[in-house]
Amino acid sequence: MGTMKLAGVFAPVPTPFDEQHRLDTVRFRGALARWMATPLTGIVVLGSSGEAALVDEEESERTIAAAREGIASGRTLIAGTGRESTRATVHASRRAAELGADAVLVRTPSFFKQQMTPDALVSHYTAVADGSPVPVLLYSFAALTGVTLAPATVARRARHPNIIGMKESGGDVGHIGEIVSSVPPGFQLLAGSGSSFYPSLCVGVSGGILAVACVLPEACCRIFNLVRAGQHDQARALQQEILAVARLLGTRYGVPGLKAALRIIGCDVGVPRPPLPALEEKGVSTLKDALSRFIEAAA
Amino acid sequence: MGTMKLAGVFAPVPTPFDEQHRLDTVRFRGALARWMATPLTGIVVLGSSGEAALVDEEESERTIAAAREGIASGRTLIAGTGRESTRATVHASRRAAELGADAVLVRTPSFFKQQMTPDALVSHYTAVADGSPVPVLLYSFAALTGVTLAPATVARRARHPNIIGMKESGGDVGHIGEIVSSVPPGFQLLAGSGSSFYPSLCVGVSGGILAVACVLPEACCRIFNLVRAGQHDQARALQQEILAVARLLGTRYGVPGLKAALRIIGCDVGVPRPPLPALEEKGVSTLKDALSRFIEAAA
Amino acid sequence: MGTMKLAGVFAPVPTPFDEQHRLDTVRFRGALARWMATPLTGIVVLGSSGEAALVDEEESERTIAAAREGIASGRTLIAGTGRESTRATVHASRRAAELGADAVLVRTPSFFKQQMTPDALVSHYTAVADGSPVPVLLYSFAALTGVTLAPATVARRARHPNIIGMKESGGDVGHIGEIVSSVPPGFQLLAGSGSSFYPSLCVGVSGGILAVACVLPEACCRIFNLVRAGQHDQARALQQEILAVARLLGTRYGVPGLKAALRIIGCDVGVPRPPLPALEEKGVSTLKDALSRFIEAAA
């Protein structure tokens, strides 16, 4: 039995809400159809940019089910199932598998930061991988969680047969290179920072789960293919072209920025759920400028 | 109609789990009976040290119901109902009220730290206070959440008729004094740091919600009463006596420490729920030493 | 031979520069005369708010000499002599002693933060205390330096015969209480945060080195005397009155704020030395407002 291949670009898509802040599966299907018309390798639902923290268990399940329906069979569906407790994470992973997810992405628990020692994280991920019917991806997002998955900790779990890879959201590419050199060859590392996607590919990630790929999927996929083809100069140039948009979506505007950017390009996924505010006008026009400059550069 | 009085000491009690990590309401009732035999003003369930992040909605409700049964009518029951989304927080606050909570304690949302601007927090707390049938306490715990409730933000919400106070968990007593001076007279600020309870009382908090009060309730209440009586020298001396235990429970050992300390003094509330580990042996003996020294000093 | 007493309030005075950013000893003498007319216990020169980081060795010596001339014999002169290297710190402490300093205040080295282990700090302070002809005060200012002097590290050096005390600049009063409880009785701890001076006195500091005492020396001394006399209610009220000014000088405006505040009250100590900018107009008017409100409250 071969391992699932994660090579390529994944879009960590937002979860649409309507004006009353209810889950909006109609808008979701429309947006998925749009992404299916691009060369994206797959879709991640209920990641950080999917506002997973703001939806309840029943809504999570409906989101996964809607995604499964809307995603062509050749593409991979990954569902975020990280919860603060180990038992809830196992439960959510089982439900995700039943609803058609091909793999689950499991963020480090983080509420009790100081107790999330390497041993505690290893126990957690072992239990989750043992309990999940589908393969597990580790997920480190230290800037949001305050918890670091050190290369040595990753290495301790990288040989578990049901842990096939990891998403690392930080932009420290030296650190990413260190993880690459710490894990066995089959372990698939995915970059989470769109602004350092090209250099991350240089040091050996197998692909990316990139918020900017929701908005500029073709460009992200082209960077991936250019590096595969050894055409580094063009890859670097294209990375520079998406940089401004990637930075705005990543660190500055977050989910409100992602939903605003999608609306700007004609893909309506509604507004963030409170307490997340909609992006204010100034941010919207900064985003518009960055998207216009990208289109000009690409033309 | 008068405002609910929050003067005194509250214990933010742990949620007992059995060896299979299931909610254990039998152990809970036993522990509550013990706290009811002390001069504590009230009980907080499902706060940070109640492992609220690790229980699901149904368990939350059973915990509040069990607490209401076990708490004498003269004492105040406060339930932690903070969730990441505004709508879930409102819903949890309504359920808590129905189950008998006298007030709710609402932690700042924190997953999307960078978007938790003063305006976003004001909107969130307004919606929660408007929707909650019982009074609301703001709750800031920046060391865990990375989100600060600035004095100016507190002041903007302190006159809402259904927001009666706030728990501030940090130990920066100058900051606490600044909040005291920013809010109207009736607004009740509660200290959350046991190691600075006495100096917090000095600058004007009306009481405390202190993890150390689960273990040493009498001493905490005596500090409160000594300050009321103007007996500062004795209050300071007693604060020094509880300091080592308070520090260990606060920053170093967290929930695993609190559950271990309770076990040491004969109050079995089980073990933490994974991924929270049980306190390792070295920590247990450090705690035993600190508790022994407290008992000697008090003798 | 008795230990030098450090009880009371010290002003960590700014170093005056003229419009060409040269050391201005004329302005300095004028300002010192003004402070000598107040009940301050002593003066600290070349502390953090003395812009020690911006003056060279020759200017440091002239500053200490000018201070010694301008300070009446009954008052204590403390000179900041912390340098990054141990040898330079010893040398500066010797020169300070020769020039009349009664004691030296030695900030933790901090450039190589990660190497400043407890052992490295203990070795550094031992060498400095062995080499200094006058008593040494430890000095921790973690918010600026990123280096913490843990209570256990302080305790390891608190019995050195030439280390008589410590300045702790942080506002975590629980931490201050922990240091108090870790050191032998004669060791004198001084608070460095004006916004938590009263609660710091409550937990046992022997006095304070407070930027706000440069501007409001009488009020700070009165807080000290009120606590000595057990008049806590008045002390708390007075602390509240100085709070806004203390906060602005402490964390928000720093040295530019201190020099601006002194100018507002008619004490001209010139402008900060570049790269430190002068306080911008908006800050000056915020400071004016806070000072006006203090005067009204005191009236």
Next chain:
Amino acid sequence: MGTMKLAGVFAPVPTPFDEQHRLDTVRFRGALARWMATPLTGIVVLGSSGEAALVDEEESERTIAAAREGIASGRTLIAGTGRESTRATVHASRRAAELGADAVLVRTPSFFKQQMTPDALVSHYTAVADGSPVPVLLYSFAALTGVTLAPATVARRARHPNIIGMKESGGDVGHIGEIVSSVPPGFQLLAGSGSSFYPSLCVGVSGGILAVACVLPEACCRIFNLVRAGQHDQARALQQEILAVARLLGTRYGVPGLKAALRIIGCDVGVPRPPLPALEEKGVSTLKDALSRFIEAAA
């Protein structure tokens, strides 16, 4: 007049001290001769790893003079001249130029972090560039200083005729790419993190100032040349080979590690100056292992 070219690899060499912690120019010349036998483009003296913070002005001058004597004319000598005050930085830059430095590297002032606004930094660097007889390099090392030189701030100064480039010590390669895209074409950015040298070259830096280049100069130069030649696979493999050594020298062991590593390979530059401790035995053997593995991989 052409701009000085900074393409290639620079070694930021340690400053040798003898057993009495005195500047040891004899050892320095021996070490320089060794580096001159490698393909390094140039040498940086008195950078962070040159313990600049621990030497006085007279020693700084002797270090620069000794370096100038020991460095062949075809190689570039860069001297670190950043001081906390603008005037001292200008003075040190002039002296460095007189003593033969080809350019100066000017770290951001950092003691008064909160006041180091973009405007303050722009004023500082303008004054330094106006006053320095030789070209100036900006230098950002946020992990040590707590001060960030944002791309927009760099861009504001990148057209000053006497500012020819910048060293960025952080490992966030997306951030490095953003600086590259913010500055005019001639502005030369140098990477400061050896563990992300290869991906930094990918995004467009013109070279590196790398602590690991003191120990493994040939390997670092080869990575540079491989990228120039478009041989990315070999560059990536070589980066992986130096990674462990680079990480140890960078974040974990700092200057004590650098001096220990040089001793291990037979280049004696003495011990660090206190308060910097020598590397403890455990660290030495970890370094030995990493160096042995590098040699094996290279063989």
